[in-house]
Amino acid sequence: MQVSEDSEYKPKRARPTQPRSQPMMRLDPLVRARIADDRDLWSDFNRICDCRGRLAGTASERRALALIKQCARQAAGGIAGRSLPVPYGGWSARRAELRLPDGSTAPCHPLVRTIATSPAGLDAEVVDLGRGTPDEFEAHRSDIDGRIVLVRHELMFAAGTIHRRRKYEMARKAGAAGFLIAGPQPGALVAGSCGRVGCQGIPAAGISPETANQLRRRADGWRRATLMIETTEAPAESETHIIDIPGETDEWVALSAHVDGHDLAESAMDNATGLAAALGVIRALAPEIRKYRRGVRLAFFSVEEWALTGSARYVQSLSEEERKEIVLNINLAARRSPRSPAVLPRSSRSCCVSPRRTGARFVYSAH
Numbered sequence: 366m367q368v369s370e371d372s373e374y375k376p377k378r379a380r381p382t383q384p385r386s387q388p389m390m391r392l393d394p395l396v397r398a399r400i401a402d403d404r405d406l407w408s409d410f411n412r413i414c415d416c417r418g419r420l421a422g423t424a425s426e427r428r429a430l431a432l433i434k435q436c437a438r439q440a441a442g443g444i445a446g447r448s449l450p451v452p453y454g455g456w457s458a459r460r461a462e463l464r465l466p467d468g469s470t471a472p473c474h475p476l477v478r479t480i481a482t483s484p485a486g487l488d489a490e491v492v493d494l495g496r497g498t499p500d501e502f503e504a505h506r507s508d509i510d511g512r513i514v515l516v517r518h519e520l521m522f523a524a525g526t527i528h529r530r531r532k533y534e535m536a537r538k539a540g541a542a543g544f545l546i547a548g549p550q551p552g553a554l555v556a557g558s559c560g561r562v563g564c565q566g567i568p569a570a571g572i573s574p575e576t577a578n579q580l581r582r583r584a585d586g587w588r589r590a591t592l593m594i595e596t597t598e599a600p601a602e603s604e605t606h607i608i609d610i611p612g613e614t615d616e617w618v619a620l621s622a623h624v625d626g627h628d629l630a631e632s633a634m635d636n637a638t639g640l641a642a643a644l645g646v647i648r649a650l651a652p653e654i655r656k657y658r659r660g661v662r663l664a665f666f667s668v669e670e671w672a673l674t675g676s677a678r679y680v681q682s683l684s685e686e687e688r689k690e691i692v693l694n695i696n697l698a699a700r701r702s703p704r705s706p707a708v709l710p711r712s713s714r715s716c717c718v719s720p721r722r723t724g725a726r727f728v729y730s731a732h
């Protein structure tokens with residue numbers, strides 16, 4: 366198509382993917398080749414999963430921390446790390462049981478930090494709020510008081526997700542006596558934290574969709590269920606493990622991943638993938654870092670699935686000056702769909718910060 370200079374026609378120009386003032390950071394081909402050829406990535410991932418779910422305070426978490434320390438030292442070219450103590454309110458479940466109206470029991474999984482029921486259990490009617498949106502809570506406000514609220518668990522990474530902890534909080538505030546959350550996968554339970562802070566709370570457990578079906582209201586009225594949960598609570602301590610690999614200056618890029626998870630399975634995606642990726646990145650970068658302007662601070666947090674306790678303690682341990690120097694945190698949650706891999710940044714600020722900003726510290730965390 367010919368267009369004269371005085372024509373109204375203005376061809377569309379492709380938008381530059383990077384503003385010119387912010388040069389693209391290109392990965393060194395050598396580092397790229399090391400990452401592509403990394404045979405340890407998969408075996409690290411499997412060894413981490415073999416530690417099982419890594420719930421904070423369990424032998425599984427301790428095994429994983431020991432493994433990560435050993436792998437991280439190796440990946441960092443032998444540099445020894447240091448551990449910061451992380452005191453927290455320890456919790457474990459000794460027993461959980463759900464009795465159905467026909468007298469049978471159904472499998473259930475206590476949500477992390479749920480309160481216990483009385484020894485006889487919580488016996489109450491169950492009000493099924495479907496997905497458990499704020500509208501559904503509002504529409505059934507008068508039905509909730511004194512009953513066990515039943516809602517559905519949602520995929521974390523979808524737009525518009527309503528988090529389990531929000532639903533728990535809505536149930537608690539509306540006067541529910543207990544909280545049940547059912548997942549979508551046949552036969553599978555839901556694990557996760559209820560997000561309880563302090564002493565206030567209601568007993569909470571994850572159940573399967575089949576059990577949820579049995580608890581739906583029928584023509585003859587609400588179903589009843591008895592939830593029994595026994596717990597132990599005591600002060601506990603975990604750790605954050607840090608390895609500093611110095612660059613030319615005393616500025617740092619922090620790369621972190623959390624070690625702990627939940628105990629139903631192996632916490633493979635969240636966060637064995639992040640741990641294996643962090644180890645792989647350090648393995649590839651370690652021989653080069655001393656030539657870089659900034660060093661890398663590798664941090665492995667735990668008690669992170671409990672309201673981000675490990676990383677919060679770490680930030681509290683920094684001086685005011687050190688905190689001011691942090692300019693960007695990028696939290697990466699990655700999933701691979703059959704069609705394409707996706708990385709979802711959940712950054713606390715815009716990602717468009719110049720990498721040349723003086724005195725900057727960058728924090729990348731895999732969660």
Ligand SMILES: [Zn+2]
Nearest residue numbers: 623635636732
């Ligand atoms: Zn996580």
